[in-house]
Amino acid sequence: MKRRKFIKNTSLSGLSLVTANAFAKSGIMQDNNLNKIVKPIVVATWRVPNATKKAWEILQDGGSSLDAVEQGCRIEEADINNTSVGKGGLPDRDGNVTLDACIMDKEGNYGSVVYLQDIVHPVSVARKVMENTPHVMLAGKGAKQFALSQGFKSENLLTESSKKAWEEWKKKSEYKPIINIENHDTIGMLALDKNGDLSGACTTSGLSYKMQGRVGDSPIIGSGLFVDNEVGAATATGMGEEVLKTVGSFLIVELMRQGKTPQQACKEAVMRIVKKSGNRYKDFQVGFIALNKQGEIGSYCIHEWFNYQVYAKDENKNYKSDFYHKP
Numbered sequence: 070m071k072r073r074k075f076i077k078n079t080s081l082s083g084l085s086l087v088t089a090n091a092f093a094k095s096g097i098m099q100d101n102n103l104n105k106i107v108k109p110i111v112v113a114t115w116r117v118p119n120a121t122k123k124a125w126e127i128l129q130d131g132g133s134s135l136d137a138v139e140q141g142c143r144i145e146e147a148d149i150n151n152t153s154v155g156k157g158g159l160p161d162r163d164g165n166v167t168l169d170a171c172i173m174d175k176e177g178n179y180g181s182v183v184y185l186q187d188i189v190h191p192v193s194v195a196r197k198v199m200e201n202t203p204h205v206m207l208a209g210k211g212a213k214q215f216a217l218s219q220g221f222k223s224e225n226l227l228t229e230s231s232k233k234a235w236e237e238w239k240k241k242s243e244y245k246p247i248i249n250i251e252n253h254d255t256i257g258m259l260a261l262d263k264n265g266d267l268s269g270a271c272t273t274s275g276l277s278y279k280m281q282g283r284v285g286d287s288p289i290i291g292s293g294l295f296v297d298n299e300v301g302a303a304t305a306t307g308m309g310e311e312v313l314k315t316v317g318s319f320l321i322v323e324l325m326r327q328g329k330t331p332q333q334a335c336k337e338a339v340m341r342i343v344k345k346s347g348n349r350y351k352d353f354q355v356g357f358i359a360l361n362k363q364g365e366i367g368s369y370c371i372h373e374w375f376n377y378q379v380y381a382k383d384e385n386k387n388y389k390s391d392f393y394h395k396p
């Protein structure tokens with residue numbers, strides 16, 4: 070498949086053409102009238118139909134985008150078969166399951182937890198940080214203590230199968246991130262509700278077999294997630310270190326503010342990572358999704374097989390992202 074050529078023109082006609090292309094690809098037809106907003110809509114990284122379904126039900130009932138992204142993320146956090154998020158997440162190289170998550174609302178409020186252990190729903194703890202503390206981020210022991218004080222229960226998150234996989238890994242102890250480890254990964258979710266308000270959330274167990282104490286992009290404001298209710302929202306998956314160095318999600322929102330479509334903005338953020346990495350990009354994956362105030366979506370990644378889930382217009386569909394590396 071030839072790489073799509075994107076129009077650089079940021080005039081309104083240029084915009085609607087590019088947007089129409091992105092939507093034709095995703096199967097969601099965008100109205101020619103830019104004032105016609107596609108809402109509600111929820112978009113998430115990877116193949117997570119149950120998560121977007123949950124979010125969609127909340128949005129359809131007139132619920133807020135904030136409730137939708139939180140509840141949607143919780144579905145994956147509770148799924149022990151998803152080994153990159155919540156319970157069942159693969160541990161660090163010492164066998165600890167450590168979780169990172171964040172959430173951001175339409176007012177630009179933000180809450181996050183990093184290196185949280187023994188709590189199944191870090192996204193909900195992040196929301197409590199946002200709503201019930203004067204802070205935006207809590208880490209490690211303090212985050213857990215806070216979670217317990219808010220009524221969350223402590224439990225062992227290392228499942229038998231994740232423990233087995235870790236024990237297998239320990240035989241060689243080879244630290245080599247694998248591109249697209251599986252068909253689901255960090256979940257980043259963005260939603261636009263019936264009121265036209267945007268929110269986002271992101272939750273992960275981070276890179277498997279990471280060094281103890283390692284925190285990636287997912288819970289870091291502007292890197293793994295950013296929401297500006299005037300413009301749009303973006304979230305990331307993949308090699309967190311690379312996303313952090315370019316503050317990818319904030320970059321995408323700022324590019325959209327300057328007139329780029331979500332698709333153009335995601336592509337530019339990926340290209341920045343690719344260019345800065347020299348040849349290293351061949352060994353890691355980064356994928357972004359974005360949603361703007363009009364309900365237009367975009368997605369771009371380095372390597373093939375990143376996909377994303379969209380629930381809009383009563384349809385819950387998975388789409389393959391466009392990608393850079395076409396050897």
Ligand code: ASP
Binds near residue numbers: 254
């Ligand atoms: N971005 C996550 C991290 O670096 C991992 C991933 O999405 O695979 O922690």
